Amino acid sequence: MTAEHLFAVKGLVTIVTGAASGLGLAIAETMAANGADVVLVDRNEKELKRVGEEVLPRTEIAAVDVADPEAIRRLIDDVVARKGKLDVVFANAGISAGPGIVSPKGHIENIDLAAWNEVLATNQTGVFTTMQAAARHMKAQRRGRIVVTASVGGLRGAWATGYSYAxxxxxxxxLVRQAALELAPFDIQVNAIAPGFFRTALGGGRLLDETATKPLEAMVPMKRIAMPREIAGVSLLLASPAASYITGSVFTVDGGITAA
Ligand SMILES: NC(=O)c1ccc[n+]([C@@H]2O[C@H](COP(=O)([O-])OP(=O)(O)OC[C@H]3O[C@@H](n4cnc5c(N)ncnc54)[C@H](O)[C@@H]3O)[C@@H](O)[C@H]2O)c1
Known part of the structure; x- marks a missing residue:
């Protein structure tokens, strides 16, 4: 098989959440550049509009907060009603939990429950409700791909990570493994990408700040922070025919962090 056939995503109706910035934008750009019919979802309406006008003019935008279960369900139902199918969903939207346990502010006795719940509403319930809304349609059409952006911070403890994020x-x-089991008989494949450190706005821009990232670089065997475009290959793989027998898997993209 040629690479062209293995990685063909042309015409695939694809929803990407958290698409106005960082990894979601890189995923959306990759899918769009390869001919997918992409819907960009983000709660940052201003940035989403800018991306829709200036960066990816041939895509649709939808200003939706994934922490609102009704809103994400309505959006997914609407996309399917208009386009007649849903091929791929990247449940990527996520927020940081603030300081990691390296900082006193991140210590267990200082964790505020409202902040804890806010992180879970996007990173956990938001991902679940996105998967749930997508799976309903994918089950009916007996086909689909769901790709969740997890984190190496969900695979092990880490000083830089906050409790609710971890x-x-x-x-x-x-969740990915659980859904992969249930949905496999419907030809719906569910996988996760677990990034290490990527240069994005996550954590209030901390990962964009050269001085703040120096100590993080030292923790990475490859000794550098990744660029968002370095998520492109694995995201295209998981949406494409090349991943025809891959489900319930977690793909680390972390410069070797979890090899240690
Ligand atoms: N950057 C990293 O180093 C890194 C590492 C591991 C995992 N991740 C994960 O990658 C994903 C993308 O993060 P990023 O680094 O690109 O950060 P980012 O802040 O650049 O992008 C996240 C986007 O998601 C949007 N968003 C946040 N909450 C939302 C919600 N409730 N509803 C809709 N949109 C929402 C934001 O507005 C933003 O545009 C997240 O799930 C994050 O946890 C990032």
Missing amino acids: ASKAAVVN
Whole structure:
């Protein structure tokens, strides 16, 4: 098979959440560049509009907060009603939990339950309701791909990670496995990408700040922070025919962090 056939995503109706920035934008750009019919979802309406006008003019945008279960369900129902199918969903939207346990502010006794719930509402329940709304349609059409952006912070403890982030990302890793089991007979494949450190706005821009990222680089065997475009290959793989027998898997893209 040629690479062209293995990675063909042309015409696939694809929803990407958290698509106005960072990894979601890189995923959406990759899918769109390869001919997919992409819907960009984000709660940051201003940035989403800018991306829709200036970066990806041939895509649709939808200003939706994935922490609102009704809103994400309505959006997915509407996309299917208009386009007649749903091929791929990237449940990527996520927020950071603030300081990691390396900082006193991130210590267990200082965790505020409202902030904990806010992170879980997007990173865990938001991912679940996105998967749930997509799976309803994918089950009916007996085909589909769901790709969740987890994190290496959900695979092990880490000083740089906050409690709610660690908990929510670990939760979605097992959500992916659970859904992969149930949905396999329907030819719906569910996988996770677990990134290491990527240069994005996550954590209030901390990962964009050269001085703040120096100590993080030291933790990475490849000794650098990744660029968002370095998520492109694995996202295209998981949406494409090349992944025809892959489900319930977690793909680390972390410069070797979890090899240690
Ligand atoms: N950057 C990293 O190093 C890294 C590492 C591991 C995992 N991740 C994960 O990658 C995903 C993307 O993060 P990123 O690094 O690109 O960050 P980012 O902040 O650049 O992008 C996240 C996007 O998601 C949107 N978003 C946040 N909450 C939302 C909600 N409730 N509803 C709709 N949109 C929402 C934001 O507005 C933003 O546009 C997240 O799930 C994050 O946890 C990132």
